Amino acid sequence: MEEIIRVENLTHTYGEGTPFCRSAVQDMSLAIYRGEFLGIIGHTGSGKSTFIQHLNGLLAPTSGTVFFDGEDIHRSKEATRDVRFQVGLVFQYPEHQLFEETVYRDIAFGPKNMGLNEQEVDEHVRFGAKFAGVDESLFEASPLDLSGGQKRRVAIAGVMAMKPEVLVLDEPMAGLDPAGCREILANIAEYHRSTGSTVVLVTHDMDVAAENAERLIVMRRGKIALDGAPEEIFTHAAELREMGLGIPG
Numbered sequence: 001m002e003e004i005i006r007v008e009n010l011t012h013t014y015g016e017g018t019p020f021c022r023s024a025v026q027d028m029s030l031a032i033y034r035g036e037f038l039g040i041i042g043h044t045g046s047g048k049s050t051f052i053q054h055l056n057g058l059l060a061p062t063s064g065t066v067f068f069d070g071e072d073i074h075r076s077k078e079a080t081r082d083v084r085f086q087v088g089l090v091f092q093y094p095e096h097q098l099f100e101e102t103v104y105r106d107i108a109f110g111p112k113n114m115g116l117n118e119q120e121v122d123e124h125v126r127f128g129a130k131f132a133g134v135d136e137s138l139f140e141a142s143p144l145d146l147s148g149g150q151k152r153r154v155a156i157a158g159v160m161a162m163k164p165e166v167l168v169l170d171e172p173m174a175g176l177d178p179a180g181c182r183e184i185l186a187n188i189a190e191y192h193r194s195t196g197s198t199v200v201l202v203t204h205d206m207d208v209a210a211e212n213a214e215r216l217i218v219m220r221r222g223k224i225a226l227d228g229a230p231e232e233i234f235t236h237a238a239e240l241r242e243m244g245l246g247i248p249g
Protein backbone atom coordinates (compact mmCIF):
# COMPACT_ATOMS: atom_id res chain seq x y z
CA MET A 1 0.00 0.00 0.00
CA GLU A 2 1.20 3.45 -0.92
CA GLU A 3 1.33 6.20 1.68
CA ILE A 4 -0.38 9.47 0.91
CA ILE A 5 0.11 11.17 4.29
CA ARG A 6 2.79 10.45 6.85
CA VAL A 7 2.87 12.00 10.29
CA GLU A 8 6.13 11.76 12.24
CA ASN A 9 6.45 12.50 15.94
CA LEU A 10 3.74 15.13 15.89
CA THR A 11 3.25 17.17 19.03
CA HIS A 12 0.87 20.10 19.30
CA THR A 13 0.88 22.27 22.38
CA TYR A 14 -1.68 25.04 22.80
CA GLY A 15 -0.53 28.16 24.63
CA GLU A 16 3.11 27.19 24.83
CA GLY A 17 5.03 29.13 27.44
CA THR A 18 1.88 29.99 29.42
CA PRO A 19 0.67 28.42 32.67
CA PHE A 20 -2.17 26.84 30.66
CA CYS A 21 0.19 25.08 28.30
CA ARG A 22 -0.85 21.54 27.46
CA SER A 23 -0.03 19.10 24.66
CA ALA A 24 -3.25 18.11 22.88
CA VAL A 25 -1.30 15.75 20.61
CA GLN A 26 1.84 14.06 21.89
CA ASP A 27 4.51 12.47 19.73
CA MET A 28 2.04 10.88 17.30
CA SER A 29 3.31 8.94 14.28
CA LEU A 30 1.00 7.49 11.65
CA ALA A 31 0.84 6.58 7.97
CA ILE A 32 -2.37 7.09 6.01
CA TYR A 33 -2.57 5.02 2.83
CA ARG A 34 -3.85 6.11 -0.55
CA GLY A 35 -7.45 5.06 -1.03
CA GLU A 36 -8.14 3.86 2.50
CA PHE A 37 -11.17 4.74 4.64
CA LEU A 38 -9.76 5.54 8.06
CA GLY A 39 -11.93 6.13 11.11
CA ILE A 40 -10.69 8.05 14.14
CA ILE A 41 -12.49 7.58 17.44
CA GLY A 42 -11.78 8.71 20.97
CA HIS A 43 -13.32 10.42 23.95
CA THR A 44 -13.91 14.20 23.90
CA GLY A 45 -10.61 15.96 24.52
CA SER A 46 -8.46 13.07 23.27
CA GLY A 47 -6.96 15.29 20.54
CA LYS A 48 -8.85 14.15 17.43
CA SER A 49 -9.71 17.64 16.14
CA THR A 50 -6.25 18.98 16.90
CA PHE A 51 -4.67 16.05 15.09
CA ILE A 52 -6.73 16.22 11.91
CA GLN A 53 -6.23 19.99 11.52
CA HIS A 54 -2.58 19.17 10.85
CA LEU A 55 -3.43 17.01 7.84
CA ASN A 56 -4.16 20.02 5.62
CA GLY A 57 -1.69 22.36 7.27
CA LEU A 58 -4.29 24.44 9.07
CA LEU A 59 -2.42 23.90 12.31
CA ALA A 60 1.37 23.74 12.29
CA PRO A 61 3.12 21.19 14.51
CA THR A 62 4.80 22.42 17.68
CA SER A 63 7.28 19.69 16.81
CA GLY A 64 7.28 16.85 14.30
CA THR A 65 6.50 16.72 10.58
CA VAL A 66 3.53 16.04 8.32
CA PHE A 67 4.28 14.75 4.82
CA PHE A 68 1.86 14.73 1.87
CA ASP A 69 3.03 12.64 -1.08
CA GLY A 70 6.42 12.37 0.62
CA GLU A 71 7.01 16.10 1.10
CA ASP A 72 6.81 18.26 4.21
CA ILE A 73 3.60 20.26 3.86
CA HIS A 74 5.24 23.23 5.63
CA ARG A 75 8.32 23.37 3.38
CA SER A 76 7.02 26.59 1.79
CA LYS A 77 3.96 28.85 1.92
CA GLU A 78 2.94 27.72 -1.57
CA ALA A 79 3.17 24.06 -0.58
CA THR A 80 0.99 24.60 2.49
CA ARG A 81 -1.54 26.48 0.36
CA ASP A 82 -1.66 23.73 -2.27
CA VAL A 83 -2.28 21.04 0.34
CA ARG A 84 -5.50 22.86 1.36
CA PHE A 85 -6.97 21.96 -2.03
CA GLN A 86 -5.82 18.36 -2.00
CA VAL A 87 -6.82 17.61 1.57
CA GLY A 88 -10.39 18.84 2.09
CA LEU A 89 -11.26 19.38 5.73
CA VAL A 90 -14.78 19.69 7.12
CA PHE A 91 -14.42 21.17 10.61
CA GLN A 92 -16.22 19.96 13.69
CA TYR A 93 -18.01 23.33 13.78
CA PRO A 94 -18.21 24.11 10.05
CA GLU A 95 -20.75 26.90 10.51
CA HIS A 96 -17.70 29.02 11.39
CA GLN A 97 -16.31 28.25 7.93
CA LEU A 98 -19.01 30.24 6.16
CA PHE A 99 -18.19 33.84 5.41
CA GLU A 100 -19.35 34.76 1.90
CA GLU A 101 -22.49 36.76 1.10
CA THR A 102 -24.31 33.96 -0.66
CA VAL A 103 -24.41 30.19 -0.43
CA TYR A 104 -23.21 29.89 -4.02
CA ARG A 105 -20.17 32.09 -3.39
CA ASP A 106 -19.35 30.17 -0.26
CA ILE A 107 -19.37 26.83 -2.05
CA ALA A 108 -17.42 28.39 -4.95
CA PHE A 109 -14.66 29.76 -2.72
CA GLY A 110 -12.44 26.65 -2.83
CA PRO A 111 -12.77 25.87 -6.55
CA LYS A 112 -12.16 29.55 -7.44
CA ASN A 113 -8.97 29.60 -5.43
CA MET A 114 -7.87 26.43 -7.18
CA GLY A 115 -7.70 28.52 -10.34
CA LEU A 116 -10.55 26.82 -12.20
CA ASN A 117 -12.42 28.77 -14.88
CA GLU A 118 -15.98 29.97 -14.33
CA GLN A 119 -17.60 27.00 -16.02
CA GLU A 120 -15.49 24.51 -14.07
CA VAL A 121 -16.22 26.38 -10.84
CA ASP A 122 -19.94 26.15 -11.61
CA GLU A 123 -19.71 22.43 -12.32
CA HIS A 124 -17.81 21.87 -9.05
CA VAL A 125 -20.30 23.97 -7.06
CA ARG A 126 -23.21 21.90 -8.39
CA PHE A 127 -21.37 18.68 -7.62
CA GLY A 128 -20.69 19.82 -4.02
CA ALA A 129 -24.24 21.05 -3.51
CA LYS A 130 -25.75 17.81 -4.80
CA PHE A 131 -23.39 15.76 -2.64
CA ALA A 132 -24.31 17.62 0.54
CA GLY A 133 -28.03 18.00 -0.23
CA VAL A 134 -27.99 21.78 -0.70
CA ASP A 135 -30.93 22.71 -2.90
CA GLU A 136 -30.10 25.14 -5.73
CA SER A 137 -32.98 27.35 -4.56
CA LEU A 138 -30.69 28.29 -1.65
CA PHE A 139 -27.81 29.46 -3.84
CA GLU A 140 -28.63 33.17 -3.52
CA ALA A 141 -29.51 33.02 0.19
CA SER A 142 -27.17 34.38 2.83
CA PRO A 143 -25.46 31.59 4.80
CA LEU A 144 -26.37 33.56 7.94
CA ASP A 145 -30.08 32.93 7.30
CA LEU A 146 -29.76 29.16 7.18
CA SER A 147 -30.62 26.61 9.87
CA GLY A 148 -27.79 24.79 11.65
CA GLY A 149 -28.28 21.68 9.52
CA GLN A 150 -28.30 23.72 6.30
CA LYS A 151 -25.11 25.55 7.32
CA ARG A 152 -23.43 22.22 7.91
CA ARG A 153 -24.51 21.02 4.48
CA VAL A 154 -23.16 24.18 2.82
CA ALA A 155 -19.82 23.72 4.59
CA ILE A 156 -19.63 20.11 3.40
CA ALA A 157 -20.59 21.24 -0.12
CA GLY A 158 -17.76 23.79 -0.13
CA VAL A 159 -15.20 21.14 0.71
CA MET A 160 -16.61 18.62 -1.77
CA ALA A 161 -16.60 21.29 -4.48
CA MET A 162 -12.80 20.98 -4.44
CA LYS A 163 -13.15 17.24 -5.19
CA PRO A 164 -10.32 16.61 -2.74
CA GLU A 165 -7.98 13.67 -3.07
CA VAL A 166 -8.13 13.25 0.70
CA LEU A 167 -11.38 14.01 2.48
CA VAL A 168 -11.20 14.66 6.22
CA LEU A 169 -14.46 15.03 8.14
CA ASP A 170 -14.66 15.91 11.83
CA GLU A 171 -17.98 14.64 13.25
CA PRO A 172 -19.81 15.62 10.04
CA MET A 173 -23.18 14.27 11.16
CA ALA A 174 -23.62 16.51 14.20
CA GLY A 175 -26.71 18.68 13.80
CA LEU A 176 -28.23 16.56 11.04
CA ASP A 177 -31.34 14.43 11.44
CA PRO A 178 -30.95 10.61 11.11
CA ALA A 179 -32.06 10.63 7.45
CA GLY A 180 -29.62 13.43 6.66
CA CYS A 181 -26.81 11.48 8.36
CA ARG A 182 -27.52 8.35 6.36
CA GLU A 183 -27.63 10.31 3.12
CA ILE A 184 -24.31 12.10 3.77
CA LEU A 185 -22.62 8.88 4.89
CA ALA A 186 -23.85 7.09 1.78
CA ASN A 187 -22.49 9.90 -0.40
CA ILE A 188 -19.12 9.79 1.36
CA ALA A 189 -18.95 6.02 0.81
CA GLU A 190 -19.89 6.47 -2.86
CA TYR A 191 -17.25 9.19 -3.35
CA HIS A 192 -14.64 6.95 -1.74
CA ARG A 193 -15.64 3.98 -3.89
CA SER A 194 -15.98 5.74 -7.21
CA THR A 195 -12.95 8.05 -7.04
CA GLY A 196 -10.52 5.95 -5.00
CA SER A 197 -9.97 8.96 -2.77
CA THR A 198 -8.75 8.64 0.80
CA VAL A 199 -11.26 9.35 3.57
CA VAL A 200 -10.53 10.17 7.21
CA LEU A 201 -13.69 10.24 9.32
CA VAL A 202 -13.67 11.41 12.93
CA THR A 203 -16.70 10.13 14.80
CA HIS A 204 -17.73 9.26 18.34
CA ASP A 205 -20.35 6.88 16.90
CA MET A 206 -18.95 3.35 17.03
CA ASP A 207 -21.64 1.99 14.70
CA VAL A 208 -20.74 4.56 12.06
CA ALA A 209 -17.04 3.76 12.51
CA ALA A 210 -17.62 0.01 12.32
CA GLU A 211 -19.84 0.23 9.26
CA ASN A 212 -17.70 2.58 7.19
CA ALA A 213 -14.03 2.44 8.10
CA GLU A 214 -11.58 -0.19 6.88
CA ARG A 215 -9.16 0.77 9.62
CA LEU A 216 -9.72 2.46 12.96
CA ILE A 217 -7.52 4.53 15.19
CA VAL A 218 -8.51 5.06 18.80
CA MET A 219 -7.02 8.15 20.42
CA ARG A 220 -6.45 8.61 24.13
CA ARG A 221 -4.83 11.66 25.73
CA GLY A 222 -3.17 12.86 22.55
CA LYS A 223 -1.79 9.50 21.53
CA ILE A 224 -2.81 6.48 19.50
CA ALA A 225 -4.12 3.84 21.88
CA LEU A 226 -5.25 1.30 19.26
CA ASP A 227 -4.80 0.99 15.49
CA GLY A 228 -6.26 -1.83 13.42
CA ALA A 229 -9.19 -3.27 11.50
CA PRO A 230 -12.55 -2.57 13.22
CA GLU A 231 -13.12 -6.24 14.10
CA GLU A 232 -9.69 -6.31 15.75
CA ILE A 233 -10.29 -3.02 17.63
CA PHE A 234 -13.61 -4.25 18.99
CA THR A 235 -11.95 -7.26 20.64
CA HIS A 236 -10.46 -4.73 23.11
CA ALA A 237 -13.86 -4.25 24.79
CA ALA A 238 -12.58 -3.63 28.33
CA GLU A 239 -9.99 -1.09 27.17
CA LEU A 240 -12.59 0.72 25.05
CA ARG A 241 -15.02 0.85 27.97
CA GLU A 242 -12.26 2.23 30.17
CA MET A 243 -11.82 5.03 27.59
CA GLY A 244 -15.54 5.76 27.71
CA LEU A 245 -16.18 4.09 24.35
CA GLY A 246 -18.56 1.23 23.79
CA ILE A 247 -18.50 -1.50 21.19
CA PRO A 248 -21.05 -1.27 18.38
CA GLY A 249 -24.51 -2.48 19.22
Ligand code: ADP
Pocket residue numbers: 014015023024042043044045046047048049050051
Ligand atom coordinates in the same frame (compact mmCIF):
# COMPACT_ATOMS: atom_id res chain seq x y z
P1 ADP B 1 -11.27 16.10 20.53
O1 ADP B 1 -11.51 16.55 19.15
O2 ADP B 1 -10.84 14.67 20.63
O3 ADP B 1 -12.41 16.40 21.45
P2 ADP B 1 -9.46 18.39 20.79
O4 ADP B 1 -8.34 18.26 19.81
O5 ADP B 1 -10.56 19.31 20.44
O6 ADP B 1 -10.01 16.91 21.11
O7 ADP B 1 -8.89 18.83 22.18
C1 ADP B 1 -7.75 18.24 22.77
C2 ADP B 1 -7.33 19.07 23.99
O8 ADP B 1 -6.84 20.34 23.55
C3 ADP B 1 -8.46 19.37 24.96
O9 ADP B 1 -7.96 19.34 26.26
C4 ADP B 1 -8.90 20.77 24.58
O10 ADP B 1 -9.42 21.46 25.69
C5 ADP B 1 -7.58 21.39 24.12
N1 ADP B 1 -7.79 22.42 23.07
C6 ADP B 1 -8.43 22.23 21.88
N2 ADP B 1 -8.43 23.36 21.16
C7 ADP B 1 -7.79 24.30 21.90
C8 ADP B 1 -7.45 25.67 21.71
N3 ADP B 1 -7.77 26.31 20.58
N4 ADP B 1 -6.78 26.31 22.70
C9 ADP B 1 -6.42 25.66 23.84
N5 ADP B 1 -6.71 24.37 24.09
C10 ADP B 1 -7.38 23.68 23.15
Ligand code: MG
Pocket residue numbers: 048049050092170
Ligand atom coordinates in the same frame (compact mmCIF):
# COMPACT_ATOMS: atom_id res chain seq x y z
MG1 MG C 1 -13.20 17.31 18.27
